[in-house]
Amino acid sequence: MSTETNSPVTRLFDGVANSARFIRDKFEAFEGDRLGQIGLVILATFIFIGIFARPITIDFLNITIPGLAPHDPTATRVGGRLEPPSLEHPLGTTVLGRDVFSQLIAGTRVTLLVGSLAAFMAVFIGTNIGLVSAYFGGWVDDVLMRITDIVYAVPFLPFAIVLVAILGSSIVNIIVAIVLVLWRSTARVIRSQVLSHKQRPYVESAEAIGASHVRIMYLHILPNVLPLAFLYAAFAVGWAVIAEASLSFLGFGDPTMLSWGEMIFNVYTADAIRVAWWWVFPPGIAIMLFVMSVFFIGRTLEKVVNPELRHQE
Amino acid sequence: MGLREYVIRRLLQLVVTFWAFFTLLFVLFRLVPGDPTSMFILDGMTPEQREQRIAELGLDQPLHVQYVEYISQLLTGDFGQSFIYREPVIDIIIVRFMNTIVLMGTALFFAYLIGLTFGALMGWWRGSKFERGGIVVTLAARSSPEFWVGIVLLSVFVFWLGWFPSGGMRTTGGELGGGFLARYGSTDFLRHLFLPALTGAIVFMATPTLLMRNTMLDVLNADFIEIKKAEGLPERTVLYRHAARNSVLPIVTVMAIATGAAMGGSVVIETVFNWPGMGREMVRAVNSNDYPVAMAAFFLMGSVVIIMNFLADLAYVYLDPRVEYE
Numbered sequence: 068m069s070t071e072t073n074s075p076v077t078r079l080f081d082g083v084a085n086s087a088r089f090i091r092d093k094f095e096a097f098e099g100d101r102l103g104q105i106g107l108v109i110l111a112t113f114i115f116i117g118i119f120a121r122p123i124t125i126d127f128l129n130i131t132i133p134g135l136a137p138h139d140p141t142a143t144r145v146g147g148r149l150e151p152p153s154l155e156h157p158l159g160t161t162v163l164g165r166d167v168f169s170q171l172i173a174g175t176r177v178t179l180l181v182g183s184l185a186a187f188m189a190v191f192i193g194t195n196i197g198l199v200s201a202y203f204g205g206w207v208d209d210v211l212m213r214i215t216d217i218v219y220a221v222p223f224l225p226f227a228i229v230l231v232a233i234l235g236s237s238i239v240n241i242i243v244a245i246v247l248v249l250w251r252s253t254a255r256v257i258r259s260q261v262l263s264h265k266q267r268p269y270v271e272s273a274e275a276i277g278a279s280h281v282r283i284m285y286l287h288i289l290p291n292v293l294p295l296a297f298l299y300a301a302f303a304v305g306w307a308v309i310a311e312a313s314l315s316f317l318g319f320g321d322p323t324m325l326s327w328g329e330m331i332f333n334v335y336t337a338d339a340i341r342v343a344w345w346w347v348f349p350p351g352i353a354i355m356l357f358v359m360s361v362f363f364i365g366r367t368l369e370k371v372v373n374p375e376l377r378h379q380e
Numbered sequence: 381m382g383l384r385e386y387v388i389r390r391l392l393q394l395v396v397t398f399w400a401f402f403t404l405l406f407v408l409f410r411l412v413p414g415d416p417t418s419m420f421i422l423d424g425m426t427p428e429q430r431e432q433r434i435a436e437l438g439l440d441q442p443l444h445v446q447y448v449e450y451i452s453q454l455l456t457g458d459f460g461q462s463f464i465y466r467e468p469v470i471d472i473i474i475v476r477f478m479n480t481i482v483l484m485g486t487a488l489f490f491a492y493l494i495g496l497t498f499g500a501l502m503g504w505w506r507g508s509k510f511e512r513g514g515i516v517v518t519l520a521a522r523s524s525p526e527f528w529v530g531i532v533l534l535s536v537f538v539f540w541l542g543w544f545p546s547g548g549m550r551t552t553g554g555e556l557g558g559g560f561l562a563r564y565g566s567t568d569f570l571r572h573l574f575l576p577a578l579t580g581a582i583v584f585m586a587t588p589t590l591l592m593r594n595t596m597l598d599v600l601n602a603d604f605i606e607i608k609k610a611e612g613l614p615e616r617t618v619l620y621r622h623a624a625r626n627s628v629l630p631i632v633t634v635m636a637i638a639t640g641a642a643m644g645g646s647v648v649i650e651t652v653f654n655w656p657g658m659g660r661e662m663v664r665a666v667n668s669n670d671y672p673v674a675m676a677a678f679f680l681m682g683s684v685v686i687i688m689n690f691l692a693d694l695a696y697v698y699l700d701p702r703v704e705y706e
Contacts, residue, residue, distance in 0.1 A: 102516070213393075213396065216393070217400045217401065219689065220401055220685050221401070221685075222644055222681045223640065223644050224644030224645075224647055225644060225662060225677070225681050226678070228647065229409075229666065229678055230408070233409075313644075316525070317648065317663050318667065328525070331528075341539050347531060347535070351528040354525060355520065355528060356523075359523040362519050
């Protein structure tokens with residue numbers, strides 16, 4: 068932190084330097100951490116597949132980038148019913164003659180969408196609640212933390228089921244249901260971190276100079292707790308994806324967006340689980356790999372946030 | 381603040397949490413859908429039947445009257461009638477609730493037994509291949525949704541090896557009734573219990589394993605472990621009597637969170653294995669618009685989590701005398 072502090076420009080520089088340091092630390096942490104590297108590679112692969120799953124048309128250039136999925140995932144009878152894997156259909160076909168491989172590739176998009184949106188929103192809400200709660204303390208803290216306690220009393224998946232059943236099975240409602248519960252852990256952990264920062268000299272000096280509450284919270288304290296928020300975002304992606312998959316498996320998925328969980332739901336309702344291993348295993352393995360990749364990355368980020376862990380390895 | 385005051389304050393908090401949870405249920409099940417009567421009215425009713433039904437359910441009353449009425453019903457365990465079974469909800473749900481508790485209790489017990497042992501060993505042999513492999517296996521288990529683990533177990537042990545029945549709680553035509561032991565102690569029942577309980581154990585195992593490993597690493601750095609080793613005690617004694625024992629404490633706090641996860645897990649696991657428990661009943665009820673049953677199931681699940689949170693807090697202050705009551 069610079070000594071002649073607190074002109075907006077120096078603060079801005081400090082902020083940039085802080086973020087740069089954090090990103091550098093992050094990459095250093097990934098060096099020599101095999102699991103973290105594997106996680107990054109798997110995640111990057113999924114992101115690539117997700118983006119290029121279906122054909123992309125860029126209108127003003129008048130070009131179409133062909134999609135990765137060889138068939139239309141919803142087109143029936145592109146092959147025979149329940150065909151085992153072949154060259155034409157690398158992962159076989161479903162009971163309606165749909166191409167499993169294409170469905171798997173198209174499902175990546177739904178997973179990325181739910182994972183990133185739900186995690187971002189949950190961590191955004193959680194960080195703000197934790198920050199406000201710890202910074203103001205007193206009754207604000209009491210009220211916000213009691214609300215957090217109450218959300219902790221709500222069983223995650225059953226709540227999501229009820230909410231989605233009442234509001235309707237759409238991807239937006241699924242994300243809302245996940246976010247409404249998922250913010251709680253971020254709120255608690257950010258709060259405790261901010262509590263310790265509140266006592267530090269840099270906050271006191273900012274107060275003495277007469278910086279506003281909003282300024283102190285978002286310009287001075289927030290950059291210091293942001294790494295922790297990143298960590299919780301990584302885990303939140305994993306939980307959100309598992310929740311979406313479970314909801315879809317139970318039949319509450321968005322019928323217009325085929326996800327991996329819904330693929331397995333379809334196997335179940337078609338009563339094909341005994342025969343069609345090529346239809347059940349790919350989506351299950353995909354879910355597991357995706358969530359593993361973000362958990363591996365999370366573990367590596369944990370070492371940036373909590374340097375003590377580095378010596379324990 | 382003394383222990384007594386802490387307990388009293390925590391009890392008051394418990395009441396407030398329950399009240400908030402009741403209110404959440406009320407909002408979810410009566411207010412959210414545009415027309416609150418729609419979910420209590422079956423299709424194909426004549427207008428007169430409709431009117432009568434609305435009056436019967438008290439839905440023509442002002443909202444605050446309904447709210448008070450609703451809370452008093454919940455407190456007396458009156459969840460109304462199931463639309464589908466035409467029986468009091470409480471009779472349907474209590475049996476299912478017991479089945480869920482037996483299944484999830486078994487799963488959690490083994491999850492913690494295996495998790496704590498495994499985690500302690502991982503901490504003890506840090507840096508070894510065993511630890512590295514253990515972390516990958518644990519993270520893989522944590523990354524798998526319950527239904528996926530269940531499907532893998534089903535495919536291997538039922539469809540391929542044929543060792544276990546594919547679902548349900550007992551073979552049809554088997555002995556029903558009798559006492560608790562006859563119901564939940566027969567070998568037939570245990571054969572049905574094995575795979576769903578194993579599914580839960582595998583998924584729930586990750587949290588205690590990783591937490592135990594982390595706290596073990598902290599404890600192993602403490603001086604008293606060095607002293608115990610210097611005293612010449614055998615490794616096993618130091619590991620089990622001194623290191624592991626002191627690492628168990630933080631596990632208590634996550635027990636409550638584990639119960640919450642188990643309630644969600646029960647919904648999925650029971651669906652995969654056709655286990656006649658509360659979770660599967662809830663999915664069925666939601667799908668067939670049997671709202672009184674769905675609400676009762678959700679109510680019981682939430683209550684279990686709230687009470688476990690409360691007990692975990694009490695256990696924590698009881699087990700750790702250093703804790704300050706805040």
